[in-house]
Amino acid sequence: MLSEFDLISKYFKKPAVSASLGIGDDCALLVPTPGTQMAISTDMLVSGTHFFPDTDPRQLGHKSLAVNLSDLAAMGARPVAFTLALSLPSPDEPWLKSFSEGLFSMADICRCELIGGDTTRGPLNICITVFGEVPVGQALRRDKAQYGDDIWISGSIGDARLALAHCLEEIELKPEEVKAVVPNLQMPIPRVALGMELRKIAHAALDLSDGLMGDLNHILDASNVGATINVDALPISPVLAKQPRERQLYCALSGGDDYELCFTAPVSMRSRILEASTRTGVPVTRIGYIENEKGLRIKNSAGEIQNLSFTSFDHFSTAQ
Amino acid sequence: MLSEFDLISKYFKKPAVSASLGIGDDCALLVPTPGTQMAISTDMLVSGTHFFPDTDPRQLGHKSLAVNLSDLAAMGARPVAFTLALSLPSPDEPWLKSFSEGLFSMADICRCELIGGDTTRGPLNICITVFGEVPVGQALRRDKAQYGDDIWISGSIGDARLALAHCLEEIELKPEEVKAVVPNLQMPIPRVALGMELRKIAHAALDLSDGLMGDLNHILDASNVGATINVDALPISPVLAKQPRERQLYCALSGGDDYELCFTAPVSMRSRILEASTRTGVPVTRIGYIENEKGLRIKNSAGEIQNLSFTSFDHFSTAQ
Numbered sequence: 001m002l003s004e005f006d007l008i009s010k011y012f013k014k015p016a017v018s019a020s021l022g023i024g025d026d027c028a029l030l031v032p033t034p035g036t037q038m039a040i041s042t043d044m045l046v047s048g049t050h051f052f053p054d055t056d057p058r059q060l061g062h063k064s065l066a067v068n069l070s071d072l073a074a075m076g077a078r079p080v081a082f083t084l085a086l087s088l089p090s091p092d093e094p095w096l097k098s099f100s101e102g103l104f105s106m107a108d109i110c111r112c113e114l115i116g117g118d119t120t121r122g123p124l125n126i127c128i129t130v131f132g133e134v135p136v137g138q139a140l141r142r143d144k145a146q147y148g149d150d151i152w153i154s155g156s157i158g159d160a161r162l163a164l165a166h167c168l169e170e171i172e173l174k175p176e177e178v179k180a181v182v183p184n185l186q187m188p189i190p191r192v193a194l195g196m197e198l199r200k201i202a203h204a205a206l207d208l209s210d211g212l213m214g215d216l217n218h219i220l221d222a223s224n225v226g227a228t229i230n231v232d233a234l235p236i237s238p239v240l241a242k243q244p245r246e247r248q249l250y251c252a253l254s255g256g257d258d259y260e261l262c263f264t265a266p267v268s269m270r271s272r273i274l275e276a277s278t279r280t281g282v283p284v285t286r287i288g289y290i291e292n293e294k295g296l297r298i299k300n301s302a303g304e305i306q307n308l309s310f311t312s313f314d315h316f317s318t319a320q
Numbered sequence: 321m322l323s324e325f326d327l328i329s330k331y332f333k334k335p336a337v338s339a340s341l342g343i344g345d346d347c348a349l350l351v352p353t354p355g356t357q358m359a360i361s362t363d364m365l366v367s368g369t370h371f372f373p374d375t376d377p378r379q380l381g382h383k384s385l386a387v388n389l390s391d392l393a394a395m396g397a398r399p400v401a402f403t404l405a406l407s408l409p410s411p412d413e414p415w416l417k418s419f420s421e422g423l424f425s426m427a428d429i430c431r432c433e434l435i436g437g438d439t440t441r442g443p444l445n446i447c448i449t450v451f452g453e454v455p456v457g458q459a460l461r462r463d464k465a466q467y468g469d470d471i472w473i474s475g476s477i478g479d480a481r482l483a484l485a486h487c488l489e490e491i492e493l494k495p496e497e498v499k500a501v502v503p504n505l506q507m508p509i510p511r512v513a514l515g516m517e518l519r520k521i522a523h524a525a526l527d528l529s530d531g532l533m534g535d536l537n538h539i540l541d542a543s544n545v546g547a548t549i550n551v552d553a554l555p556i557s558p559v560l561a562k563q564p565r566e567r568q569l570y571c572a573l574s575g576g577d578d579y580e581l582c583f584t585a586p587v588s589m590r591s592r593i594l595e596a597s598t599r600t601g602v603p604v605t606r607i608g609y610i611e612n613e614k615g616l617r618i619k620n621s622a623g624e625i626q627n628l629s630f631t632s633f634d635h636f637s638t639a640q
Contacts, residue, residue: 024462025395025461025462025463025526025542026361026395026525026526027359027360027361027391027392027394027452027459028359028360028361029357029358029359029360029395029459030357030358030360031357031358031456032352032356032358034354036352037349037350037351037352038349038350038358039347039349040347040348040349040350040401040403040449041346041347041348041403041436042403042404042405042436042437042438042447042449043438044406044407044438044440044442044445044447046407046440046441046442046443047442049440049442050440072346072347074346075345075346075347075349077347081360083360083361083449084362085362085363085364085447085449086364087364087369087445115360116360116361116362118362118364118447120366120369121366121369122367122368122369122443122445123366123443125364125366125442125443125447127362127364127438127445127447129360129362129403129405129449131360139347139349141345142345142346143345205346206345206346222344222345
């Protein structure tokens with residue numbers, strides 16, 4: 001049976017690139033680029049809570065890193081490196097091979113280097129910490145939204161929740177619909193390039209992981225402002241658009257797992273934002289605006305208030 | 321019931337000190353000190369693998385951070401900050417209160433700031449990633465041991481394994497013996513100050529987490545050298561010294577969980593090492609020397625080879 005050290009060597013050890021010292025010592029060593037701040041985020045994915053125990057390990061490797069890179073994207077940071085701590089019930093080699101392939105495929109796309117980690121025996125649990133760099137003062141924070149800002153989101157939202165509903169057999173989708181929406185749940189693409197373009201353009205940003213309504217409220221609370229959004233402007237996929245209206249809104253507003261960016265920016269930046277969208281190939285949509293009046297108001301295109309009682313996904317307060 | 325966000329606020333959110341942005345955004349932001357490298361280490365502690373499910377949460381909070389700080393100590397790095405990812409079966413408030421008290425007590429001693437994290441529902445699992453700073457080029461690595469170096473260790477070793485044997489009811493210790501050795505298992509003190517003193521003095525270093533024999537071999541392998549150690553020189557506590565000789569050697573050489581530093585340094589540095597020991601109040605002991613001949617030879621004071629068949633603790637290859 002492979003030992004812990006064998007496992008690390010076989011599946012996770014690669015030559016150090018940006019790190020001056022990588023896997024194999026007590027610590028990894030990174031040399032920060034002068035004039036930058038280091039952006040750091042950590043996420044823990046637990047079998048049965050965040051993913052099905054039988055999830056394809058390649059997709060899981062991709063997603064575990066992607067959700068962390070999405071946090072860097074939301075700060076406008078350039079990915080540099082990450083650590084991986086992995087608890088596994090047994091040293092299952094086919095699983096490890098696929099997991100590491102998915103992980104490194106995502107890492108290579110974003111040029112993010114695995115610099116250290118820990119493997120141990122226990123219930124399946126994946127904890128990744130990512131490190132990115134952003135020029136001092138240019139990080140996109142949650143607390144800088146201003147009165148009059150437009151509210152934008154990247155890509156489309158709600159497909160991940162729709163795909164989850166299919167996986168949970170809450171609804172049944174057609175095979176071609178499954179093919180269209182399930183990758184959004186299993187293989188999200190972090191909006192790293194767009195996030196970096198938004199430095200000095202956006203006032204505030206975050207990534208949508210728990211659902212637009214809950215997440216946007218974090219910006220509003222931190223920035224001490226309110227907002228109105230137009231549900232008819234929400235970018236949703238053709239598959240989601242075919243669902244009943246109530247389900248569309250639930251998935252788009254409260255679904256979670258979107259890993260799109262939600263950001264606010266002054267009206268004067270509209271053309272620069274559209275240019276950034278074109279350069280990065282990531283669609284962006286204006287969905288509302290920031291106001292001084294506290295709270296989040298949800299209207300339709302006719303300006304009518306929509307009374308919705310969705311709440312944001314939360315790991316402890318909901319019975320999953 | 322407290323939500324994830326409530327839990328974070330109540331038990332883990334403190335004002336940012338060294339971080340320019342702490343808990344509450346997508347990422348934390350650290351401003352690296354010019355001229356330093358960032359040392360990064362991550363460790364995952366799993367209930368039932370690394371600790372008993374009924375472990376006192378205050379001790380667990382202490383130890384979870386201590387074992388990570390020990391990795392910084394082994395590099396000679398100054399602790400700066402850490403992230404905490406925590407998976408819990410339920411939001412048990414008394415547990416969280418005690419855990420956070422133990423965690424912050426250790427953090428305050430080493431001036432290491434909690435800058436971000438993640439809390440989620442799942443089997444009890446604690447993943448901490450620590451960040452330290454060390455002047456460029458001064459990190460203590462595993463691969464720099466040289467022919468003729470002395471081999472030193474800090475403190476004493478073996479008590480944690482002896483305490484574990486008592487907890488597992490493999491042996492029975494007297495109450496005063498329990499009181500003497502159990503803190504070494506439950507509340508190890510990372511040798512941060514000593515590690516920083518050893519910059520520019522030691523050639524190679526690591527911390528003893530898996531047992532002296534296995535860990536020292538990591539230095540020998542990485543540095544492409546061999547060594548001889550003298551078992552009669554091993555620093556062991558009065559309690560361990562009363563145990564049968566075989567058990568003493570097993571605990572000291574193969575026990576693990578010591579979190580002492582093992583380092584190599586040229587003979588010319590002996591007096592400076594003893595001064596560093598005095599300044600930091602941490603005893604140090606010379607236990608052997610580095611040789612060109614590969615392998616690790618274990619002798620007694622009479623120079624007789626001791627044939628011991630212990631192996632290092634390993635999370636996957638041993639049946640725990």
